[in-house]
Amino acid sequence: MLIKKAADILSSEITPKSLYMNRRAFLAGTAIAGAAAVAGVGVREVASPSEVVQANAKIDGIKKSSFSTTEKITPYKDVTSYNNYYEFSTDKEGPAELAKDFKTRPWTVTIDGLVKKKQVLDVDAILKMAAPEERIYRHRCVEGWSIVVPWVGFSLSELIKRAEPLPKAKFVEFTTLNDPKQMPGLRVPVLEWPYVEGLRMDEAMHPLALLCFGMYGEVLPNQDGAPLRIVLPWKYGFKSAKAIVRIRFTEDQPINTWNKAAPSEYGFYSNVNPNVDHPRWSQAKERRLGEFLKRPTLMFNGYDQVASLYSGMDLKKYF
Amino acid sequence: MKLRWFKVVVFPACLVPLGYLGWKAYSGNLGANPIEAITHSTGDWTLVFLLATLAITPLRKLTGQHWLIRFRRMLGLFAFFYGLLHFLTYIWLDKFFDLHEMLADVAKRRFITAGLTGFVLLIPLAITSTSGWIRRLGGRRWNLLHRLIYFSAMAGVIHYLWLVKADLRKPLEYAFVLALLLGYRLVVWLAPKVGRSVSIPSGRVEVSEG
Numbered sequence: 216m217l218i219k220k221a222a223d224i225l226s227s228e229i230t231p232k233s234l235y236m237n238r239r240a241f242l243a244g245t246a247i248a249g250a251a252a253v254a255g256v257g258v259r260e261v262a263s264p265s266e267v268v269q270a271n272a273k274i275d276g277i278k279k280s281s282f283s284t285t286e287k288i289t290p291y292k293d294v295t296s297y298n299n300y301y302e303f304s305t306d307k308e309g310p311a312e313l314a315k316d317f318k319t320r321p322w323t324v325t326i327d328g329l330v331k332k333k334q335v336l337d338v339d340a341i342l343k344m345a346a347p348e349e350r351i352y353r354h355r356c357v358e359g360w361s362i363v364v365p366w367v368g369f370s371l372s373e374l375i376k377r378a379e380p381l382p383k384a385k386f387v388e389f390t391t392l393n394d395p396k397q398m399p400g401l402r403v404p405v406l407e408w409p410y411v412e413g414l415r416m417d418e419a420m421h422p423l424a425l426l427c428f429g430m431y432g433e434v435l436p437n438q439d440g441a442p443l444r445i446v447l448p449w450k451y452g453f454k455s456a457k458a459i460v461r462i463r464f465t466e467d468q469p470i471n472t473w474n475k476a477a478p479s480e481y482g483f484y485s486n487v488n489p490n491v492d493h494p495r496w497s498q499a500k501e502r503r504l505g506e507f508l509k510r511p512t513l514m515f516n517g518y519d520q521v522a523s524l525y526s527g528m529d530l531k532k533y534f
Numbered sequence: 535m536k537l538r539w540f541k542v543v544v545f546p547a548c549l550v551p552l553g554y555l556g557w558k559a560y561s562g563n564l565g566a567n568p569i570e571a572i573t574h575s576t577g578d579w580t581l582v583f584l585l586a587t588l589a590i591t592p593l594r595k596l597t598g599q600h601w602l603i604r605f606r607r608m609l610g611l612f613a614f615f616y617g618l619l620h621f622l623t624y625i626w627l628d629k630f631f632d633l634h635e636m637l638a639d640v641a642k643r644r645f646i647t648a649g650l651t652g653f654v655l656l657i658p659l660a661i662t663s664t665s666g667w668i669r670r671l672g673g674r675r676w677n678l679l680h681r682l683i684y685f686s687a688m689a690g691v692i693h694y695l696w697l698v699k700a701d702l703r704k705p706l707e708y709a710f711v712l713a714l715l716l717g718y719r720l721v722v723w724l725a726p727k728v729g730r731s732v733s734i735p736s737g738r739v740e741v742s743e744g
Contacts (some may be wrong), residue, residue, distance in 0.1 A: 297566030305701035404699045
């Protein structure tokens with residue numbers, strides 16, 4: 216069978232980002248450099264109007280990042296209509312519609328726990344902490360599918376540094392908004408709410424860990440975690456908490472929601488690892504949305520630069 | 535007669551789910567993950583047809599509408615048909631005929647094992663669904679063999695329960711309906727043994743019970 220190595224991606228496979236932006240933005244001429252290559256690729260995506268455009272306010276002054284992959288970006292429409300966001304719905308098609316009227320302003324984030332500067336920050340103040348960067352990351356879901364998304368944000372470390380964690384702080388815990396009025400999925404106890412995720416401090420400080428508030432050059436759509444989320448490209452998608460309202464620094468390892476729900480299936484670390492199967496399915500391969508054949512899953516989702524964080528650890532035990 | 539015309543309507547109706555799926559595939563409306571959508575749809579319809587098949591006998595007995603039995607074979611074969619499509623989706627679109635991977639799945643993934651069991655159990659039922667086979671086996675043995683559908687449906691529901699991540703609501707709906715349908719049979723079977731003259735419709739020994 217055909218096994219395509221991730222490393223040898225043809226440049227012809229790389230479609231300009233502009234083609235994947237929604238049609239309105241594209242037609243409005245916000246398409247950036249690269250639009251010259253409009254050579255018929257992805258015409259279907261451009262021609263089919265996106266039904267879920269709502270957060271299409273453009274973000275200015277986005278810098279490029281050397282962390283970006285050159286792989287083909289997943290169409291905007293797919294990334295905004297196929298969402299695992301149980302606070303809205305356990306159906307992947309549900310969040311796009313159900314999050315339409317979600318209020319992302321005013322929005323505050325509580326910084327507390329073992330930090331010098333305990334504070335309640337307005338989200339807009341957080342967005343100004345550093346210049347926005349575009350990070351085109353691979354994103355691998357624990358379910359076995361993957362996407363490539365041009366996120367917008369800056370390293371999570373920018374915020375953490377400003378909070379000045381105490382030496383005792385060993386972990387960071389992220390909490391998602393728990394508002395059943397706005398998020399109908401919270402009325403169903405499929406998971407223990409609110410959604411909690413966590414990182415070891417060195418993981419959180421790693422430059423790849425992204426504090427994210429946009430994608431495809433625009434403000435983050437609600438169904439993708441607006442107004443503020445994290446993106447951890449070397450971990451399974453569920454680690455990348457959405458709609459964050461609290462960042463707490465702790466001495467003890469936080470208990471993340473999925474780990475609590477099924478400890479034998481979802482670990483604290485949940486690094487992408489083709490050699491450690493989910494107890495119920497293999498993690499060796501993944502289906503990149505838009506591709507017919509599955510492709511092999513890469514260790515740490517191809518982000519080898521994080522390997523040193525886990526040197527000496529038995530990743531079968533600390534899955 | 536009227537029933538034959540009714541069959542002419544029901545048969546294409548049973549193909550509507552497939553037609554709808556085909557139309558969505560053709561028009562590019564299967565969503566971001568079309569193969570997953572096909573897998574889920576064919577799996578869902580397999581369970582729906584299994585439950586519909588199992589609903590015939592209780593419905594018939596409780597309502598006295600005995601003509602319903604004429605549709606049981608068709609519904610059962612459609613369960614097999616959608617199960618086959620579901621199975622083919624797995625071996626072709628999900629595993630790309632990688633035998634090694636599939637064997638590993640069957641051995642290691644209990645939800646796959648359950649699903650495969652459910653499907654395999656349907657094969658002899660589909661084969662022996664003809665009148666010729668009923669004659670050859672004789673009503674009693676044929677009936678006994680076709681009780682395999684109980685286990686097939688149970689395996690199918692367990693397959694679904696074991697594969698979902700956290701939201702058990704949908705598989706539990708199937709499990710609830712299946713429990714009712716099998717529970718009915720259990721009551722019918724137990725009632726005379728308990729020795730009560732519960733007013734359960736007679737006909738326990740007739741060929742068509744199931």
